[in-house]
Amino acid sequence: MKFHDTHTHSHFSPDARMTMEEGVRQAVKSGLAGMAITDHLDIGTPQLKGVFRFDPGAQQAEIERLAALYPVEIFKGVEIGLQPETLQPTREFLSPYRFDCVIASLHFVDGQDPYYGAYYENKTYRQAYAGAFELMYDMVVEYRDFDILGHFDYIARYAPYQVRDITYREFGDLLDPLLRFLATEGKALEVNTNTYRERNGHVPVLDTRILLRFRELGGEAVSLGSDAHDTFRIGENFERYKDIIRNCGFRYLAYYKNRQPVFYPIG
Ligand SMILES: [Zn+2]
Ligand SMILES: [Zn+2]
Numbered sequence: 001m002k003f004h005d006t007h008t009h010s011h012f013s014p015d016a017r018m019t020m021e022e023g024v025r026q027a028v029k030s031g032l033a034g035m036a037i038t039d040h041l042d043i044g045t046p047q048l049k050g051v052f053r054f055d056p057g058a059q060q061a062e063i064e065r066l067a068a069l070y071p072v073e074i075f076k077g078v079e080i081g082l083q084p085e086t087l088q089p090t091r092e093f094l095s096p097y098r099f100d101c102v103i104a105s106l107h108f109v110d111g112q113d114p115y116y117g118a119y120y121e122n123k124t125y126r127q128a129y130a131g132a133f134e135l136m137y138d139m140v141v142e143y144r145d146f147d148i149l150g151h152f153d154y155i156a157r158y159a160p161y162q163v164r165d166i167t168y169r170e171f172g173d174l175l176d177p178l179l180r181f182l183a184t185e186g187k188a189l190e191v192n193t194n195t196y197r198e199r200n201g202h203v204p205v206l207d208t209r210i211l212l213r214f215r216e217l218g219g220e221a222v223s224l225g226s227d228a229h230d231t232f233r234i235g236e237n238f239e240r241y242k243d244i245i246r247n248c249g250f251r252y253l254a255y256y257k258n259r260q261p262v263f264y265p266i267g
Pocket of ligand 2 (some may be wrong): 009079227
């Protein structure tokens with residue numbers, strides 16, 4: 001089947017290692033039907049790995065240029081990093097622009113980037129993950145103007161604990177409010193294939209009970225995103241994860257156009 005990759009980064013993201021044109025070329029080569037360019041907007045980045053904001057006008061002009069050249073649908077996207085004090089500035093920054101798709105993600109907790117490890121110090125895994133899920137819930141409810149919840153299990157990706165799988169059995173109490181909110185609001189739960197790659201000798205598992213619970217709560221939209229920062233990761237493992245999603249009872253995957261979900265059948 002032909003997929004849509006709903007989460008990719010281009011040279012408008014400081015941590016990406018490909019130009020948008022290289023990414024689009026790879027998407028064509030991989031036989032994707034479409035891709036969304038969802039560059040980072042993290043206003044108020046506590047530990048700067050670069051300036052995580054971009055000029056949406058320039059990004060969208062480049063998307064339009066490439067959309068006219070290549071046989072693949074390209075969508076205008078942004079991945080916003082939510083933090084309590086930056087919700088309003090983020091809204092203001094984005095307000096002059098129109099996007100196809102807005103991904104809401106949690107990249108920082110209590111002003112710390114889990115990527116660097118300090119966040120986990122003096123916390124049990126339960127405390128560390130609970131802190132992230134509780135903040136994520138508050139942020140998405142308050143921000144609300146988004147389409148996809150990005151990598152819900154990101155907090156475990158770089159964690160130093162033995163427990164690096166987010167399971168419904170262990171974290172269902174924290175996940176339920178989030179899943180219910182997404183289901184009720186018609187927003188998409190993202191399966192981010194970047195999470196399920198080996199790091200420090202462990203490959204995190206996508207717990208199918210989380211997908212089943214989302215469905216049980218009325219959730220319909222599931223999106224597949226590679227979160228590619230390199231060309232070789234575009235559409236990575238989509239065959240495998242679409243089977244997992246289908247086995248949880250979903251018959252469609254979702255992508256976004258003009259901020260509306262488009263459902264396409266899982267073949
Ligand atoms: Zn992200
Ligand atoms: Zn991303």
